[in-house]
Each structure stands twice: as C-alpha cells, then as structure tokens.
Amino acid sequence: MARPGVSVEVKPAAGARVNEFAIKLANVNGTGSASTNSLLMQAIFRMGVSVSGKNLFPSNIQGLPTWFEIRVSASGHTARASEYDLMVAMNGQTYTQDIAEVQAAGYLLYDDSWPLESEQRRPGVNFLGVPLAQLCADRFATTKERTLMKNVATAGVLVALLGLPVDEVTALLEETYSRHPRLLEDNQAALRLGYEYATTHLSCPLPFHVVKLAPPTGRILIDGNTAVALGALYAGATVAAWYPITPSTSVMDGFSRLCAQYRQGPKPDAGEGRPHDYLIVQAEDELAALSMVIGANWAGARAFTATSGPGLSLMQELLGLAYYTEVPAVVVDVQRAGPSTGMPTRVQQADILAAAHASHGDTRHIVLFPADPAECFYFMVQAFDLAERFQTPVLLLSDLEIGMNEWEVPELTWDDRYRPDRGRVLGRDELEALDHFWRYGDADAEGVTPRTLPGVSPLGGHLIRGSGHDRRADYTENPGEYQEVMDRLLRKHRAAAPHLPPPVVEAQPGADIGVITVGSCDLAVREALELIPGVRSSYLRVRGYPFAEEVGRFIEAHRLCFVVEENRDGQLRSLLQIETGAPGAKLRSVPSYGGLPLTAGWVAEQITRQLED
Amino acid sequence: MAPIATGVAAANRELVVVGVSGDGDSLSIGLGHLCHAIRRNVRMLYVIADNGVYGLTKGQFSASADVGSRSRRGEPNLLPPIDAMLLGLSLGATFLARGFSGDKGQLVPILKAGLAHGGFALVEVISPCVQFNDHEGSTKSFGYVRQHELQEVDADFIPSREEIRGQQIPGTATEVKFHDGAAVRFRAVPPGYDPRDRRAVEAYLRDHSGHGEIVTGLLYLDESVPDLHQLNGTPEEPLWSLPYERLCPGAAELAQFQARLR
Ligand SMILES: Cc1ncc(C[n+]2csc(CCOP(=O)(O)OP(=O)(O)O)c2C)c(N)n1
Ligand SMILES: [Mg+2]
Numbered sequence: 055m056a057r058p059g060v061s062v063e064v065k066p067a068a069g070a071r072v073n074e075f076a077i078k079l080a081n082v083n084g085t086g087s088a089s090t091n092s093l094l095m096q097a098i099f100r101m102g103v104s105v106s107g108k109n110l111f112p113s114n115i116q117g118l119p120t121w122f123e124i125r126v127s128a129s130g131h132t133a134r135a136s137e138y139d140l141m142v143a144m145n146g147q148t149y150t151q152d153i154a155e156v157q158a159a160g161y162l163l164y165d166d167s168w169p170l171e172s173e174q175r176r177p178g179v180n181f182l183g184v185p186l187a188q189l190c191a192d193r194f195a196t197t198k199e200r201t202l203m204k205n206v207a208t209a210g211v212l213v214a215l216l217g218l219p220v221d222e223v224t225a226l227l228e229e230t231y232s233r234h235p236r237l238l239e240d241n242q243a244a245l246r247l248g249y250e251y252a253t254t255h256l257s258c259p260l261p262f263h264v265v266k267l268a269p270p271t272g273r274i275l276i277d278g279n280t281a282v283a284l285g286a287l288y289a290g291a292t293v294a295a296w297y298p299i300t301p302s303t304s305v306m307d308g309f310s311r312l313c314a315q316y317r318q319g320p321k322p323d324a325g326e327g328r329p330h331d332y333l334i335v336q337a338e339d340e341l342a343a344l345s346m347v348i349g350a351n352w353a354g355a356r357a358f359t360a361t362s363g364p365g366l367s368l369m370q371e372l373l374g375l376a377y378y379t380e381v382p383a384v385v386v387d388v389q390r391a392g393p394s395t396g397m398p399t400r401v402q403q404a405d406i407l408a409a410a411h412a413s414h415g416d417t418r419h420i421v422l423f424p425a426d427p428a429e430c431f432y433f434m435v436q437a438f439d440l441a442e443r444f445q446t447p448v449l450l451l452s453d454l455e456i457g458m459n460e461w462e463v464p465e466l467t468w469d470d471r472y473r474p475d476r477g478r479v480l481g482r483d484e485l486e487a488l489d490h491f492w493r494y495g496d497a498d499a500e501g502v503t504p505r506t507l508p509g510v511s512p513l514g515g516h517l518i519r520g521s522g523h524d525r526r527a528d529y530t531e532n533p534g535e536y537q538e539v540m541d542r543l544l545r546k547h548r549a550a551a552p553h554l555p556p557p558v559v560e561a562q563p564g565a566d567i568g569v570i571t572v573g574s575c576d577l578a579v580r581e582a583l584e585l586i587p588g589v590r591s592s593y594l595r596v597r598g599y600p601f602a603e604e605v606g607r608f609i610e611a612h613r614l615c616f617v618v619e620e621n622r623d624g625q626l627r628s629l630l631q632i633e634t635g636a637p638g639a640k641l642r643s644v645p646s647y648g649g650l651p652l653t654a655g656w657v658a659e660q661i662t663r664q665l666e667d
Numbered sequence: 668m669a670p671i672a673t674g675v676a677a678a679n680r681e682l683v684v685v686g687v688s689g690d691g692d693s694l695s696i697g698l699g700h701l702c703h704a705i706r707r708n709v710r711m712l713y714v715i716a717d718n719g720v721y722g723l724t725k726g727q728f729s730a731s732a733d734v735g736s737r738s739r740r741g742e743p744n745l746l747p748p749i750d751a752m753l754l755g756l757s758l759g760a761t762f763l764a765r766g767f768s769g770d771k772g773q774l775v776p777i778l779k780a781g782l783a784h785g786g787f788a789l790v791e792v793i794s795p796c797v798q799f800n801d802h803e804g805s806t807k808s809f810g811y812v813r814q815h816e817l818q819e820v821d822a823d824f825i826p827s828r829e830e831i832r833g834q835q836i837p838g839t840a841t842e843v844k845f846h847d848g849a850a851v852r853f854r855a856v857p858p859g860y861d862p863r864d865r866r867a868v869e870a871y872l873r874d875h876s877g878h879g880e881i882v883t884g885l886l887y888l889d890e891s892v893p894d895l896h897q898l899n900g901t902p903e904e905p906l907w908s909l910p911y912e913r914l915c916p917g918a919a920e921l922a923q924f925q926a927r928l929r
Pocket of ligand 2: 689
C-alpha cells in the first residue's frame with residue numbers, strides 16, 4: 055500500500071512514557087466516528103489502565119466539528135486533559151486550532167492522501183502522515199463505506215502507535231459485530247489496513263503508549279445516563295414520562311431498552327408474550343411529562359422524568375404543585391450549558407439554584423448531586439426512597455459530562471435485601487383503626503404526614519389541591535392555617551438533610567484553606583489540589599441539598615473556602631452562603647462556564663492566583 | 668389536568684378517572700394537553716364546563732367564544748372559536764358528547780355513558796356563566812342556548828348490570844356496546860345520523876354550527892380503538908400494585924449486565 059515518496063518523520067523516542075498521556079481526535083460530526091472512539095476507549099480500558107473519554111460534539115446532526123479526547127493515566131487522574139501528546143487531525147475546518155493544542159514535541163496524525171502544505175506544519179511537532187482515504191478508497195466500494203471505514207482504519211493506526219495488542223482489539227470488534235458478519239469483516243479489514251500501514255511505515259509504538267497491566271476486574275465502563283436508567287429499573291419505577299432533550303434523552307432510551315430486556319418478554323414456560331411491567335409515555339412537553347409523573351406517583355406507582363435546562367424551566371409550576379400537595383416525584387436534570395437553548399451539547403452546572411428552589415412561592419426541593427455514573431445509579435434509587443419518604447419532588451442533578459461520556463467506575467453492586475421505602479402510606483386496616491384521617495395532620499418527627507392512595511379505601515378519600523389548604527386538606531385563606539402547613543413543609547425539608555448522601559470530606563490536618571465543589575468537577579478539583587504546591591487544603595464535595603450540618607462546619611473550620619463549580623454566577627456558593635450563613639468574603643468563587651469539562655490545570659491556576667491576590 | 672389524569676390512569680388502570688375543567692383550561696392553556704390525551708385514548712371522562720369566558724379572572728373571552736358574541740361590557744369577540752367536538756373528531760377522539768347544564772335529563776345519561784366508555788370520553792357541557800356570560804349578546808347565555816340548541820342526537824344509557832328495559836326505539840335506533848356490557852342506544856333524529864361515521868358527523872356538526880346552532884347529544888362513539896394500556900401492553904393488574912420482587916432484576920442480573928461493560 056505504501057506510496058513512493060511518503061516521508062516518515064518520527065523522531066527517535068526520547069524516553070518512553072508508559073500509560074500517562076492524552077490524545078485528541080478531531081473529526082467532522084456525522085461521519086461515524088463515535089463507534090471508533092468507544093472502541094479505542096474500551097481497548098485501553100481492557101489493558102487495566104485508567105482511562106477517560108470526553109466527547110465534545112456540536113448540537114447539530116451533521117457537518118460541524120467534533121472532538122474526542124482520551125486521557126490515559128497510570129496515576130488515576132482522569133479529568134479532562136488540557137494538552138495533548140497526539141492530535142488526530144481529521145477535520146480541515148479545525149486544523150489551525152487543533153495543531154495549536156499539541157504539546158511541544160508532540161505528534162500530529164493526518165491523512166496524507168492530501169499532503170500538508172508547508173505552512174500547515176508547526177516546528178517541534180512530529181507529523182505522522184497516513185494515506186487513510188487512499189487506503190480505504192482502494193479497499194471499499196461505496197462512498198459511505200469509505201467514510202465510515204476511514205475511522206476504523208484510523209483506529210488501526212492508533213492501535214499500532216499506542217502499542218495496543220491488535221488481536222485483542224480484533225476480538226473486541228467480534229464482540230461488537232457478532233450479529234453482523236458483513237460489518238465485522240469490513241471493520242476488521244479496515245483496522246488491519248491502518249494497523250499494517252503504521253507498523254510498516256511509522257516507528258511504533260510512540261514513546262508514550264499503553265502497557266498492559268492486570269485486567270480491570272471489578273471495574274466497568276458506563277455512561278451516567280445508562281446508570282440513571284439502571285437505577286430507575288432497580289428502584290422499581292413503573293411509569294416514566296419525558297419529552298426528548300439533549301443531553302438527557304439517553305436516560306429514557308436506556309430505560310426503554312432495560313425495560314424491554316427485564317420487564318417483558320416471553321414467559322419461560324408459555325410461548326406467548328409477557329405483559330409490559332412498565333409504561334413509558336413520550337409526552338407532548340415537559341409540563342405534561344412531570345404532570346404524568348405526579349399523577350402516577352399520587353396513584354402509588356414509582357414514576358420519574360428526565361430532562362435538561364429548558365425542560366426544567368417548563369416544569370416549574372408542576373414542581374410547586376408536587377411540593378405543596380406533597381406528592382412524590384423524581385426528576386432527573388442532565389444539565390447543559392446556558393440560559394434559554396444555550397449550548398445543548400456543552401456542560402454546565404448552572405441549574406443548581408433553579409433546582410433547589412424551582413417554582414414560585416416559598417418552594418424548596420431535595421436535590422442530589424452525583425459526580426459519576428456509579429453515584430448516578432445509587433442516587434437514583436435513593437431519590438425514589440427520599441421522594442416517597444418525604445412526599446416531595448427529588449431532583450437528581452447530573453450533567454452532560456457525566457451523562458453522555460463513558461466513565462470507568464467500580465462495578466455496581468446490589469443488595470437483594472433492598473426494599474423500597476414507600477414512606478407513610480395508610481392502608482385500609484390502618485384507616486379503619488383511626489377516628490379520622492387528615493391528609494396534612496398527624497405529622498411525625500420529620501414533619502411527614504400520612505398519605506393514602508386513591509382506590510384503596512373511602513376512609514382515606516380527600517381532595518388535594520394546589521390552592522391554600524389546612525391540615526385537613528380543606529381550602530383555606532386563613533393566615534394561621536396556611537402558615538401551619540408551610541412551616542411544617544420547611545421542617546420536613548430540613549429533616550431530610552441527614553438522609554441524603556453525606557458530603558465527601560477529605561480533611562488535611564491543619565489546613566486553613568477549604569475547597570468545595572460539586573458533581574463532575576470532582577476529578578479535576580482533586581487533581582488540582584495535588585498541583586498547587588505548598589498549599590494545605592481540605593476538600594469537600596457536596597452531594598445533597600438541603601446541606602448536611604458537616605457542610606457548615608467545614609466552612610467554619612477554614613479561613614477561606616474556594617467554591618469550584620461550572621456556572622458564571624457561583625450558584626453553589628450563593629446557596630452555601632444563604633443556607634450556612636457563612637460570611638460572603640470567606641467563600642471565593644471559582645466559576646468555569648465556557649461549557650467544556652473542567653481541567654485540573656485551570657482550577658489550580660485559578661486558586662493559586664486568588665491566593666496571591 | 669389531562670396529563671396528571673394520564674399519569675393516574677397509567678399507574679392504576681382500575682380507577683375511574685374523571686377530569687373536570689373549564690374552556691379556558693381545556694382550549695387555551697391546556698389545549699395541547701387535551702389534544703394528546705385524546706390521541707392516547709386515556710380511559711377517562713373529561714368534562715369541559717364551557718361558559719365561553721374565563722370566569723375566575725372576571726370575564727375575558729375564552730377560545731370557545733363565538734365570533735360576534737359580546738362580553739358583559741359589550742365588546743365583541745373577534746377571534747374564531749375552537750369547537751371542542753370538531754377538534755376531537757380531527758384528533759381521533761373515541762367518544763364525543765355535548766350537553767347543556769340546563770338539561771339534566773340529557774346530561775346524566777351522557778355522563779354515565781362517558782364513564783362506561785373504554786377510552787377517552789370528552790363531554791363538553793355548555794354551562795352559562797351566570798356572573799360573567801349570561802347577558803344579552805352572549806352566545807353562551809341560558810337564553811341563547813335554549814333558543815339555539817338542537818337536540819339532534821338522543822342517547823339512552825343502559826348500564827351493564829341492569830336489564831335492558833322497555834324504551835324500544837323504533838326504526839333508526841342504533842345500539843353501541845361498551846366493553847363492560849353497558850350499551851348506548853342512539854335515537855338519531857335526522858334520518859341516517861350515524862354516530863360511528865366520523866366524516867358524516869363532522870359534516871353535520873360543521874353545517875349546524877355554521878347556522879349558529881348548538882348540536883347536543885352523544886355525537887360520536889368508537890369503541891374499537893385500544894386505550895393507553897392496551898397500546899402499551901401493560902398487565903391486567905394496576906402497575907402500582909406490582910410486587911417489587913417482580914420489578915427488580917436483582918444482583919445476579921446486574922452482574923450479568925455489567926459483564927458487557929468491561
Ligand atoms: C398558569 C396560570 N395562569 C393564569 C392563571 C389564572 N387563571 C385562573 S382561572 C383562569 C381562567 C379559567 O378559565 P376557565 O378554564 O374557562 O374556567 P372558568 O373560570 O370559566 O370556569 C386563569 C387564567 C392560573 N391560575 N395559572
Ligand atoms: Mg370558562
């Protein structure tokens with residue numbers, strides 16, 4: 055396949071760097087690069103090396119640039135990298151930007167079916183040319199095949215450059231395409247094309263590459279949205295309603311797939327189909343989606359919805375209804391960037407305040423903040439328990455980075471003794487033993503009053519209303535009666551705090567600096583703390599609102615606290631200040647709001663600069 | 668309201684679900700929700716108390732107000748009305764009826780039939796608002812409705828458990844059976860009115876509303892369309908009552924599932 059005159063410009067390896075590097079693949083959206091990206095991720099993962107992949111993609115379907123970043127880290131740091139050892143530059147549109155991101159003495163892989171102009175070269179960067187288009191044009195017949203297979207051939211080149219065992223990658227393809235022999239054949243052929251070209255023409259592997267460690271037992275690769283869907287399945291949710299929106303769509307796609315697999319299908323004995331033990335409604339909008347969830351929860355099912363920013367805005371009134379009428383509901387918000395439509399495929403944590411106090415009037419909700427897919431799974435199950443125990447909406451605030459990227463996490467575990475906490479629900483016998491049933495009377499120590507399910511007993515019958523009501527659930531405009539209910543709702547919200555996932559605290563003895571963060575910032579912030587020399591700092595990651603007491607104590611115990619979060623206005627910082635009463639000067643905002651995942655370098659720089667000020 | 672009712676019906680298919688709303692709710696702020704509940708054929712009775720105004724907010728025109736109908740202050744409504752029955756027909760509604768709050772004799776059997784229907788039963792009840800829309804010039808006043816009502820389609824509701832007694836309607840009577848054995852018997856006043864013929868019903872309604880007439884009665888019925896639960900293949904037992912053990916795949920399956928994620 056070699057063309058005459060192809061120059062190989064690999065400099066000799068200065069010193070090998072094993073399992074510690076970052077690469078970036080620049081592509082055009084809609085050309086089928088996604089499956090190749092996960093193939094590479096999975097291949098590295100199977101080597102037992104810590105790996106993360108960040109998919110930076112545009113919000114339209116075809117034509118705009120897309121990047122995939124892979125970071126391999128022997129030290130276990132898998133936040134987004136800020137510099138790349140190898141750039142796979144397959145998008146002419148972004149070439150200038152891409153080449154600028156290559157580390158000094160780094161590498162750039164390009165398709166030299168069209169040789170580079172001299173001004174496209176950057177001194178100090180090693181250029182690796184592979185005639186990918188040419189190779190694929192010779193081997194595949196149609197334009198579509200050529201485009202798709204070029205990605206796989208590129209993966210073949212990378213397998214060689216990064217020192218991945220080609221047999222294991224071939225085996226991976228077999229697993230993926232076991233049911234599509236034709237596709238399998240094409241993929242394997244394309245992989246070989248790239249691999250063989252690289253091994254004959256380039257010096258492989260590169261100085262930075264992968265060396266196999268012990269197999270990754272007890273670890274999995276999973277995206278947060280699939281993990282949320284699994285959580286809903288395991289929590290026993292039977293009703294789900296949603297309106298499609300990026301980046302939350304794969305939550306319901308995942309839930310549908312899981313339900314098709316585990317909640318229906320042929321009975322083992324009889325031949326006919328088993329009924330579907332679930333009902334998923336694609337609603338007409340997010341008002342309807344949350345309304346359905348509220349209706350279903352009121353009638354006793356576990357029901358949830360998944361959305362993102364604009365959908366959360368539409369759900370505001372309904373969140374107030376569920377809060378005030380005390381109906382459980384689980385709402386997953388996979389946060390994306392910006393007010394209004396914003397940047398749908400970019401990440402932010404900018405719905406924190408909107409979620410905590412969603413809806414008009416005095417309204418406050420329980421909010422859970424997972425940091426990775428494992429927490430998405432466990433928190434989702436817990437969200438249902440909390441919603442039913444406290445008879446109120448629970449919002450699970452995930453984000454695009456967690457939801458739509460594959461993360462390496464410890465294998466999810468399940469305790470078969472788990473049973474849902476349905477909270478205070480009175481059955482027929484209990485109702486018969488009472489001399490009266492008041493829906494909002496008889497509060498327990500946590501401010502929770504007993505509810506009844508419709509259709510169970512006329513003794514539990516009552517009218518719930520979003521308008522002013524007293525403890526009997528009767529209409530009222532009487533200040534005292536209204537306040538009595540509102541005060542109990544506040545007590546109930548506070549009482550939930552110790553039941554939420556506690557904050558993660560890593561205290562350094564004697565540290566006077568505290569660093570507080572939330573959700574997917576976790577990895578970058580932890581790594582950043584290692585990068586700041588000579589600063590002793592303690593770490594706290596908030597995982598639930600209302601905040602646990604520990605959060606206030608942590609702030610009190612430190613002279614200064616940095617609050618690292620992905621929004622412009624320091625929303626977590628504001629909420630911390632309001633809820634803990636900490637003096638504003640003590641809480642320093644470190645806001646990242648460009649829409650890209652956080653990097654440790656940036657966090658370290660921000661904190662260092664503020665400390666110098 | 669319609670989507671909340673949809674959620675209730677989804678969770679517990681044994682409940683009798685009744686929704687009551689206004690014309691403002693159903694034909695403006697909640698119009699989209701009404702449309703989609705109709706499309707999903709959620710098994711419920713949905714009543715629109717139609718007074719042509721927003722009563723609670725003191726008399727603004729609603730989307731059901733007729734062109735030229737006057738508000739209490741004398742302003743004419745200029746926008747064309749949304750006719751809930753025609754809307755329903757175009758969306759594939761399976762039960763459409765219109766009654767008049769001043770005519771209990773007709774309304775009660777209609778409501779009973781709606782409750783027995785195996786899908787979404789939409790009942791529009793012309794309900795003159797004595798406070799804000801019962802004046803001269805309004806087309807939703809008691810007086811106007813009494814004068815312009817055409818009781819074209821008469822229906823007798825025969826509950827399942829009762830024996831079908833007497834009341835044999837000669838000639839053109841048509842009987843439609845509900846799933847639970849109850850039946851509605853139509854007595855079509857105009858020769859050939861068939862409440863199961865969507866196109867004919869639509870033409871008839873358009874024709875009469877064009878003349879300012881309000882056609883009341885059980886106007887359209889189709890018992891053959893699957894409801895929300897049939898469409899989704901849910902079990903006979905209500906979803907809310909399914910034991911958790913049946914819903915959770917358990918630890919062993921979770922391990923199996925994750926074998927593919929390595
Ligand atoms: C989101 C929202 N917007 C506005 C209102 C104010 N509002 C209360 S009732 C009503 C109109 C109701 O009209 P209709 O449904 O015809 O009921 P009627 O009072 O005529 O019986 C409005 C606009 C509200 N309650 N909620
Ligand atoms: Mg009205």
